[in-house]
Amino acid sequence: MAVLPVVDMHACMPLLPRQTLATRWHFQALAHNRLVTRYCGHCERHQFPPLDWCPGCGARDSRWRELAGTGTLYASTRMHAVADAFRPFAPVTVGVVDLVEGVRVLAWLLSPELVPDAPVQLVSLRFDDGNLLGARLLEETT
Numbered sequence: 001m002a003v004l005p006v007v008d009m010h011a012c013m014p015l016l017p018r019q020t021l022a023t024r025w026h027f028q029a030l031a032h033n034r035l036v037t038r039y040c041g042h043c044e045r046h047q048f049p050p051l052d053w054c055p056g057c058g059a060r061d062s063r064w065r066e067l068a069g070t071g072t073l074y075a076s077t078r079m080h081a082v083a084d085a086f087r088p089f090a091p092v093t094v095g096v097v098d099l100v101e102g103v104r105v106l107a108w109l110l111s112p113e114l115v116p117d118a119p120v121q122l123v124s125l126r127f128d129d130g131n132l133l134g135a136r137l138l139e140e141t142t
């Protein structure tokens with residue numbers, strides 16, 4: 001099982017993520033620095049964000065699977081004008097990452113200089129009150 005590298009943020013989260021019954025296990029795994037999502041055995045696809053049903057075929061018996069946490073950067077944007085809660089972190093760069101398992105995730109980009117197609121590693125951003133997904137250049141170490 002892959003454990004995501006941890007990056008301590010030394011702050012509270014700017015916004016608490018909205019958790020549902022369908023995403024609860026994802027956030028509980030992320031609190032332990034693991035990345036999980038739902039996998040549908042009928043159409044053999046991962047789905048993200050996790051849902052109670054498969055958007056590909058409508059099946060309702062998908063299972064949780066752990067993901068490697070690596071992929072390539074699809075796109076990113078750097079925000080200088082941010083909501084009040086994000087001001088201590090500005091400018092904030094977020095990236096859309098295509099994971100090797102075929103799902104696309106949004107992550108706080110710790111390597112703002114990255115360009116599309118760069119290899120990235122997801123990390124667990126450890127805030128004082130929970131964890132969020134981050135991403136950085138794959139070759140970087142903690």
Ligand SMILES: [Zn+2]
Pocket residue numbers: 040041042043044045054055056057058059
């Ligand atoms: Zn399916």
